[in-house]
Amino acid sequence: MPFFSEFSKKITESSQEAIRRTKDAASIVTWNADIAEAQARLYDMEEELGKAVFSENFEGKTKEEIQDLLSMDESESLVLTIANWKPFVETLLAMLEDLDLISDRETKIDRLRGELRCPSCYKILTKGARFCPNCGARVEDITGEAPELEEKEDDE
Numbered sequence: 001m002p003f004f005s006e007f008s009k010k011i012t013e014s015s016q017e018a019i020r021r022t023k024d025a026a027s028i029v030t031w032n033a034d035i036a037e038a039q040a041r042l043y044d045m046e047e048e049l050g051k052a053v054f055s056e057n058f059e060g061k062t063k064e065e066i067q068d069l070l071s072m073d074e075s076e077s078l079v080l081t082i083a084n085w086k087p088f089v090e091t092l093l094a095m096l097e098d099l100d101l102i103s104d105r106e107t108k109i110d111r112l113r114g115e116l117r118c119p120s121c122y123k124i125l126t127k128g129a130r131f132c133p134n135c136g137a138r139v140e141d142i143t144g145e146a147p148e149l150e151e152k153e154d155d156e
């Protein structure tokens with residue numbers, strides 16, 4: 001009977017849709033956890049770098065010596081050092097990896113949610129925008145490269 005076959009087909013489709021949505025939600029949870037872990041590592045590494053720069057360049061300096069920095073011309077470079085710098089190169093490389101990981105997971109999440117981001121400033125774009133409201137990049141150029149997005153009803 002056509003009615004029943006149509007009906008069961010609809011049920012199959014909607015349960016497949018439900019499974020897909022559940023999978024998507026689980027993926028988003030996992031990717032958000034990846035992002036949180038990477039951000040925590042970045043925070044630790046920034047702190048480590050900041051402490052090394054501070055202890056070698058500013059610790060033990062008098063208030064006057066530090067105030068003297070204010071009289072320096074801003075076009076002059078303030079050269080800060082890290083004596084034992086080799087391990088920090090590894091830290092910096094790890095930071096770059098974590099930044100890549102974060103943007104990878106954010107892209108995946110955006111794709112599942114059907115969102116587009118500006119590739120130059122990475123802000124989320126509203127549908128139909130012609131220019132990025134943040135940096136002014138042309139959206140035509142952006143959508144030319146963007147993957148085809150399926151229309152979704154706004155029920156989330």
Ligand SMILES: [Zn+2]
Nearest residue numbers: 118121132135
């Ligand atoms: Zn932009």
